Amino acid sequence: MQPRHNSIDFDPDLTARPAIALDLNFRDYSTEIPVHQHRKGQLVLALHGAVTCQVRDGMWMVPPNCGVWIPGDLAHSNHATANAHLAYLFVEPDAVSLPDHCCTLSVSPMLREMIRYLAQQPLDYPDGGHTDRLVRVLLDELVLMRQEDFHLPVSDHPKIRLMAEALSADPADRSTLAQWAMRIAVSERSLARLMVQETGLTFGRWRQQLHLIIALREIAAGTSVQATSEMLGYESPTAFITMFKKALGQTPTRYLQGLEQAGMPDYSRTS
Incomplete structure (x- = not known):
């Protein structure tokens, strides 16, 4: 199985799994992540501290226990506070029906822990296995999260x-x-x-x-x-x-x- 890569320069498009996750403590990384994009959509989740995500037509604030959803192939940059502890969830475009625009979502404690658990699993987890089944439930929960208004057009x-x-x-x-x-x-x-x-x-x-x-x-x-x-x-x-x-x-x-x-x-x- 592919090893776990919890680093900001990891390419999420190297795997076609429905969803994968990273867990990042920004005491170990630069707080500024320059403009980039990837095929997978991305949920940027603040576990502690906060992060600001910027796209061409807006700025999104991610306070604790919220996440900003960024659709796939959309160029964006992130600026985290120095005390930030973030989780990234990367989702294949056709894996679930999520908004085709950026938005800030509340994230339930259950979903947060599922994302953190996924961040510790191998990247190429097998079809039909425990992690694959958990991902299906995770994605079902993700579409139920309510939107918050932390957007600056x-x-x-x-x-x-x-x-x-x-x-x-x-x-x-x-x-x-x-x-x-x-x-x-x-x-x-x-x-x-x-x-x-x-x-x-x-x-x-x-x-x-x-x-x-x-x-x-x-x-x-x-x-x-x-x-x-x-x-x-x-x-x-x-x-x-x-x-x-x-x-x-x-x-x-x-x-x-x-x-x-x-x-x-x-x-x-x-x-």
């Missing part, structure tokens, strides 16, 4: 891309839409229209979503709420917590605790 339009890159690098930048319009040489009205046209969100809502994604990543990495609020340019932790609670219904700490305890499948979809 990012357009290929050069002006929107420029804003996204600048605000990702300096999320404390509080420039208004009018100031951004002046900076990138368009009218405020044109930029407002372009933002909605390219991302489906107003500038204010888009920047808030960026802040939520960064906040979840930082707090999952162990950054304090106060330090996170300062990083995002809020006048006080209270102002930041108010924004977060208004957007997601809970304080940042309670929200992440809920994600760690949740991730249950939506069995109503089987009826």
Whole structure:
């Protein structure tokens, strides 16, 4: 049997098994995985810490006990927090019916442990054996996981891309839409229209979503709420917590605790 290769440079397309998995502790690897693609679809699961996945038209945040689904043959890059412990699940395109677009999924404790178990098995496990049967159940469970809204739409339009890159690098930048319009040489009205046209969100809502994604990543990495609020340019932790609670219904700490305890499948979809 093929030996186990738990490394970030492993090529998942070397095997045609329905699904295989890797278990990666990023204390042992670079936290930046450059743009790449593979035939198999990929679920990036955060066991601890967090990871941000980027594709051409968006950015997905993966907080603890959630996963981002990336369809096969889609170029993507990953940026993990320094304390991240991740699991990768690679799925053959025709093995199960999964979305043809990126999305963030809650992951149940049972599914999480099945993926971690699979990561320890030989890559060429035999048809009909114990691991093969487990994979069939694993894939059945995977399609039941509910979607979470940790997505930041990012357009290929050069002006929107420029804003996204600048605000990702300096999320404390509080420039208004009018100031951004002046900076990138368009009218405020044109930029407002372009933002909605390219991302489906107003500038204010888009920047808030960026802040939520960064906040979840930082707090999952162990950054304090106060330090996170300062990083995002809020006048006080209270102002930041108010924004977060208004957007997601809970304080940042309670929200992440809920994600760690949740991730249950939506069995109503089987009826």
